Amino acid sequence: MRNQLKHYINGEWIESTGSRVIEVINPATEEVMGKISSGTEEDLDKAVKAARSVFPAFSRSTKEERIEWLEKIVQGYEARKEELIEVMTDELGAPLSVSEEVHYPMGVGHFKQAIESLSDYSFSEDRGGHTLLKESIGVSGLITPWNFPTNQLSTKIASAIAAGSPVILKPASKTPFAAIIVAEIIHEAGLPKGAFNLVNGSGSVIGNGISSHPDIDFVSFTGSGGVGETIMQKAAETKKKVALELGGKSPVVVLDDANVEEAAKTAISHITKNTGQVCSAGTRVLIPESMKEEFEQKVVELLPNYPVGDPRKEGVATGPLVSKDQWETVQSYIEKGEKEAKLLVGGAGKPEGLPTGYYAKPTFFTDVSNDSVIAQEEIFGPVSVIITYSDVEDAIEKANDTKYGLAGYVVGQDPVQLSYVASSIRAGRIVVNNAETDFNGPFGGYKESGIGREWGDFGIEEYLEVKSVHGMPKS
Numbered sequence: 001m002r003n004q005l006k007h008y009i010n011g012e013w014i015e016s017t018g019s020r021v022i023e024v025i026n027p028a029t030e031e032v033m034g035k036i037s038s039g040t041e042e043d044l045d046k047a048v049k050a051a052r053s054v055f056p057a058f059s060r061s062t063k064e065e066r067i068e069w070l071e072k073i074v075q076g077y078e079a080r081k082e083e084l085i086e087v088m089t090d091e092l093g094a095p096l097s098v099s100e101e102v103h104y105p106m107g108v109g110h111f112k113q114a115i116e117s118l119s120d121y122s123f124s125e126d127r128g129g130h131t132l133l134k135e136s137i138g139v140s141g142l143i144t145p146w147n148f149p150t151n152q153l154s155t156k157i158a159s160a161i162a163a164g165s166p167v168i169l170k171p172a173s174k175t176p177f178a179a180i181i182v183a184e185i186i187h188e189a190g191l192p193k194g195a196f197n198l199v200n201g202s203g204s205v206i207g208n209g210i211s212s213h214p215d216i217d218f219v220s221f222t223g224s225g226g227v228g229e230t231i232m233q234k235a236a237e238t239k240k241k242v243a244l245e246l247g248g249k250s251p252v253v254v255l256d257d258a259n260v261e262e263a264a265k266t267a268i269s270h271i272t273k274n275t276g277q278v279c280s281a282g283t284r285v286l287i288p289e290s291m292k293e294e295f296e297q298k299v300v301e302l303l304p305n306y307p308v309g310d311p312r313k314e315g316v317a318t319g320p321l322v323s324k325d326q327w328e329t330v331q332s333y334i335e336k337g338e339k340e341a342k343l344l345v346g347g348a349g350k351p352e353g354l355p356t357g358y359y360a361k362p363t364f365f366t367d368v369s370n371d372s373v374i375a376q377e378e379i380f381g382p383v384s385v386i387i388t389y390s391d392v393e394d395a396i397e398k399a400n401d402t403k404y405g406l407a408g409y410v411v412g413q414d415p416v417q418l419s420y421v422a423s424s425i426r427a428g429r430i431v432v433n434n435a436e437t438d439f440n441g442p443f444g445g446y447k448e449s450g451i452g453r454e455w456g457d458f459g460i461e462e463y464l465e466v467k468s469v470h471g472m473p474k475s
C-alpha cells in the first residue's frame with residue numbers, strides 16, 4: 001500500500017490541515033493501492049504563501065542556476081526510472097511496456113528539452129526603439145489529468161522553472177503517486193524553498209481554489225473541456241491568464257496512395273496505446289471510398305495483435321481504462337455507436353476472460369456519418385470510427401468539421417498531397433506518416449481544444465510576461 005497523506009509545501013512534507021483522504025484504485029485489480037490526503041483551502045493558502053515569498057528571488061535566478069536545477073531533476077528522474085514505471089502501471093493501468101516506452105521518456109523528455117531551450121533563450125532583446133524584457137509571470141497553479149501521470153506535469157514544471165516562476169501543482173487524484181515521486185526528485189534537486197509545491201486533493205476544492213486564488217497569477221490546466229470552462233470563469237474573477245490543454249477528436253487522413261496495412265496499424269495504435277485515453281488520439285479515420293473494404297479487412301485481421309489484458313503481463317498492448325466511471329462512459333458511447341453505425345469489431349461489455357478490472361474491447365465502427373455523436377464527441381477510450389471521403393477536398397472538409405483542433409494525422413506517399421493536407425487541417429499538431437515526436441514542437445489546440453502552447457520554447461513563454469522598456473540605458 002502506497003500512502004502519502006502529506007503535502008509538499010515550502011520545501012517539506014507537511015500534514016494536511018484536514019483529515020479527509022482519497023483512495024487511489026488500481027484499475028487492473030479494482031483494489032485500493034494507496035491513499036492521499038484530500039487537501040483543504042488552508043493547505044492551498046500555505047502553498048501560495050510559500051510560492052509568493054520565494055517569487056522575488058526565484059524570478060531573478062540566473063539561467064545557469066535554472067539549468068543546474070533542471071539537470072539535477074533529470075538525474076533524479078533517471079535514477080528512479082524503475083519505480084516510476086511500476087507506479088504508472090499500477091495507478092493508470094498502462095502496460096509496463098507503455099509505461100517504459102511512452103510515459104517514462106515523455107516525463108523526462110520535457111526536462112531535457114527545457115535545458116536545451118533555455119540554453120539558447122534570451123530574456124532580453126534590443127529592438128531598436130525599445131528593449132524587450134521577458135520576466136516571470138508570477139505564481140503559477142498547475143492542474144493536471146490522469147491519462148499521462150508525468151507528461152503534463154513535467155512540461156508545465158520544466159517550463160515554469162526555466163522561466164523562474166514558482167508553482168503549486170495539483171495532480172489528478174486518480175494518479176497522484178508518480179507526481180509524488182516527481183516532487184521527491186525536485187526536493188533532492190535543491191530548488192529554493194517554495195519554488196515547487198504539491199497539494200493533493202479534489203478538483204472541486206484544490207482545483208477551484210487555484211483558479212480563483214487572488215495570489216495566483218497564472219493557471220495552466222490540462223483536462224476536459226467542461227472543467228476548462230469552469231477554470232476560465234473562476235480565473236476571470238481575478239483577471240488571471242489561463243492556458244488550457246483540452247480534448248480532441250483528431251482525424252487520421254489516409255490518402256489513396258497509402259499502404260493499407262500501415263494505415264490500419266496507425267488507426268489501431270491510436271485506440272490501443274494507453275487504451276485510447278490520449279487527448280491527441282486519432283479517433284476519426286478518413287479513408288477513400290475505394291479503400292474502405294480492404295482497410296476494414298486489415299483492421300479486423302490486425303487488431304488481435306494488440307491484446308487487452310493485465311498491464312503487468314508481458315505481451316499485453318492494451319490495459320484497462322482508468323476507472324469504473326471511465327469504463328461506463330466508454331460503454332455508453334459504444335452502445336450509442338451500435339445504434340448510429342455499423343459495428344466492425346469489438347463492441348460493448350468486457351473482453352472474454354477479464355471479469356475483474358476496467359477492461360473494454362477495442363472497437364471500430366464503420367459506415368459512420370461525420371455528424372453522428374460517435375464521430376463528434378471525445379470518447380477517451382479504445383473506440384474509433386471509419387468515415388469515407390470522395391476526394392481530398394472532401395477529406396479536408398470532414399477532417400475540419402469538428403469543434404476540436406488538437407491534432408491531425410496524414411498517411412500516404414505523395415509529398416505534395418501530404419503537405420497540402422497537413423497544412424489544411426486546422427489543428428495545433430500534425431503528424432505525417434507516424435513521424436517521431438520532437439519535444440521542441442509546440443503542443444496545444446485550435447478551436448475548443450484549448451488556449452496556449454506547451455513544450456519547448458513556446459511552453460516556457462507561457463510562464464513569462466513581456467515588458468517593453470523605452471530609453472533603457474545601454475550598459
Ligand code: NAP
Pocket residue numbers: 143144145146147148152170171172173174201202203204206207208211222223224225227228230231244245246247248278279280378380406445449450
Ligand atoms: P478533468 O476531469 O477535467 O480533470 C483534470 C484535472 O482537473 C484533475 O486534476 C481534476 O481533479 C481537476 N479538476 C476537476 N474539477 C475541477 C475544477 N472544478 N476546477 C479545477 N480543477 C478541477 O479531466 P480528466 O478526466 O482528468 O482528463 C481527461 C480529459 O483531459 C480529456 O478530455 C482529455 O482530452 C483531456 N486531456 C487533454 C490534454 C491536452 O494536452 N490537450 C492532455 C491530456 C488530457 P480530480 O480529478 O483530482 O478531482
